[in-house]
Amino acid sequence: MNEIELKFDVPPGRLAALEKEVRTASAIRTHLVARYFDTPDGALARNRIALRLRKEGRRWVQTLKAIGDGGPMVRLEHNVDLGMSPASSAPAVDAARHRGTPAGDRLDAVLAESGQALIETFCTDIWRIARLTRVGGATVELALDTGEVYAPEGPLGRRQASSVCELELELVKGPVSGLVAAASRWRERHGLWLSTQSKAERGERVCAVQRGLPLDVATKAAPMRPPRDLRGGEQATLDGPALQRAVLTICLDHLLPNASEVAGGNEAEDVIHQLRVAIRRTRTALRELEVLAPGAFDSTRWEPPLVEAFRCLGAQRDQALAKKALQPRLEAAGAPPVDLDHEVAQNAVASRGDPAKTAAEVARDPAFQAALVDMLGFCAGVESRAADVEAPGQAADLDAVRAVVRKRLNKLHRQVVRDGRRFESLPVEAQHRVRKRAKRLRYLSEFAAPLFPSKKLARYLKRLLPAQDELGAYNDQQVAHALYRKAVDAEPHAWYVVGWLDAQMPVQARACCDALARLSQAKRFWKG
Structure with a gap:
């Protein structure tokens, strides 16, 4: 039973x-x-x-x-x-x-x-x-x-x-x-x-x-499982809500164990990192797949607590990671030692706006917990707001589902490739937006795995993942630059790192351009 x-x-x-x-x-x-x-x-x-x-x-x-x-x-x-x-x-x-x-x-x-x-x-x-x-x-x-x-x-x-x-x-x-x-x-x-x-x-x-x-208690994302309606073969019936539920289920399989760990007091760096990745994946699912069955889930209630938890958990982890990732290269370049621990803590407090709020308290937040319970109910089959009336534009069968997902993938791919051609000249916020869209493109591609040939998806991801890595490295440099720049009054040696990063960031921006150019040549797995 x-x-x-x-x-x-x-x-x-x-x-x-x-x-x-x-x-x-x-x-x-x-x-x-x-x-x-x-x-x-x-x-x-x-x-x-x-x-x-x-x-x-x-x-x-x-x-x-x-x-x-x-x-x-x-x-x-x-x-x-x-x-x-x-x-x-x-x-x-x-x-x-x-x-x-x-x-x-x-x-x-x-x-x-x-x-x-x-x-x-x-x-x-x-x-x-x-x-x-x-x-x-x-x-x-x-x-x-x-x-x-x-x-x-x-x-x-x-x-x-x-x-x-x-x-x-x-x-x-x-x-x-x-x-x-x-x-x-x-x-x-x-x-x-x-x-x-x-x-x-x-x-x-x-x-x-x-x-x-x-x-090792950090839970990583598992591969997308086909919805039960797809396991019977290509002719099986699948509608928009079924895929929504299958994707959100795989997201919660990633999110809940890490949220449980953090709420229980485990604030290990890898656990918090996986919790943030899981939140980002869940937000992508809510944003990109809502169109499959408009109104089926209450994303207006779930999204704000997810955004707030992601923001609160993000500042200290991002800054510490940027410092950690750069440290070996700085030492190899002969950089003098710089104590950033105080600056990291101050920036984390400032960005959270609550110096007393720990990661455990963020995960225990009533609104965040309410969203998790609601999403669990949706995945287990709780009647949605759109259960009694088929919403306009709802994807009612397998072909319709594929058509909707193709449209979303095409849009993200075009946006990432377009901005990739001019990445070096984009303002910082626009560059950051390219990185976020690349992540959403990756997650949506993974969510769509049951709908399209696996070999074609694998070939596409071989072009997308390196681009995402280069964009992530560039973002780490930007975060580190801002961090060291704020530390120069207390740590004059930080000027050395600021200058070194000023020289490195154009090189990394060019690496992002090159990786995104290779992505533009990738055969889109959702085509044909």
């Missing part, structure tokens, strides 16, 4: 009030003790599959979960009730119990490829307070979980654990819109933020820390 749920992290200061509201007369408190299993090489974790044995009160249940096809809210789940076992023993795990189910088929394939036996990897000890609520014609289960995920004492001689404090809302029956409405109410009332980290993922991190392994 499919499990449709939303999960939120609970701030420690809000737990008491939240627990009081969840713990009504109908609420049930249950002690859940679970053991998780994987192969020694972590094959299940790599394929986002979780297999567990859990004691629920006095009964044991074996559960298998895997990622579904319906977006970040939807997971495949299969449960097998194993009854009661003696207090001193637990039943053995058996993958065959799930055979013949969609989740079981995925598990069998992964185990067959791995060729390794299952072993116990980590455990959870959770107290759950759960009850049902009705919102918007839907029945939703509220589950407040507190406790820990832990790995037994390992080779480094210490027990590793991660605390759990989260609210899960699972759709029992009724429309997804009711689940989204319930999630919005509880989020707003208690200052919660979306979390994509399952207990299984927490456990995998605990195991990695215990073994002294590095953690």
Whole structure:
């Protein structure tokens, strides 16, 4: 079966009030003790599959979960009730119990490829307070979980654990819109933020820390998956809203894990970078694909919080990256050392306008979180504003969808190529606009991958990606120039760097022109 749920992290200061509201007369408190299993090489974790044995009160249940096809809210789940076992023993795990189910088929394939036996990897000890609520014609289960995920004492001689404090809302029956409405109410009332980290993922991190392994938690963009309606072949029916939903789903698969990390306090440079890339990709999807089904999603509500989050997260990261990217070249040129740390911090504060606002607070912002919940609902099939009436100009079949996407790609390609011919003479703001359009052209090309021949797309991207890289390098130089120029009063040695950049920027502008000229000769994959 499919499990449709939303999960939120609970701030420690809000737990008491939240627990009081969840713990009504109908609420049930249950002690859940679970053991998780994987192969020694972590094959299940790599394929986002979780297999567990859990004691629920006095009964044991074996559960298998895997990622579904319906977006970040939807997971495949299969449960097998194993009854009661003696207090001193637990039943053995058996993958065959799930055979013949969609989740079981995925598990069998992964185990067959791995060729390794299952072993116990980590455990959870959770107290759950759960009850049902009705919102918007839907029945939703509220589950407040507190406790820990832990790995037994390992080779480094210490027990590793991660605390759990989260609210899960699972759709029992009724429309997804009711689940989204319930999630919005509880989020707003208690200052919660979306979390994509399952207990299984927490456990995998605990195991990695215990073994002294590095953690790479930044999530990168995945290739565009064909909408389900396209998987049946070229003659399959596909309309504009279906492609909109498929593209936004792949964007959220990128955006949500990074937003969850940052909101949880992880402000690592690579995580913030991926969050900004994901926001930019999502904004491109909203802007370029809105024409497929005008009015289907509420971009007027979603766009402003995305813009604000992107802006707030951007200043410090852009400036630090510009400095980092140039440092080896400056050292090679014999530049004297310049301390820019204070200047970077001051510019980040000035651009944000709020010296106390951290990246975590940006990701937890109520408007940003509301937009994420709304977009999740849209991807899961919540009725849109245009659901009852076909909007004028809506792309109603596969040919119409291709025609609309071709038109958008043509427009962006022409704009980028046109401005590329005169790039060196353009004002700085116009040059910046070329870079942003090149990014949008790349993202829209990737979104359109299911609609056009993959080999032609790959050849086109071989011309587009180098141009984007050159434009990015030029932008880094511009950012660095402004940064060092502001630092000259406090750091006179910064003048050396300013002069060096004055000499380098025309060279890099010419490199941008050359790369854009090569793009102009590329065969457009959407033609013919």
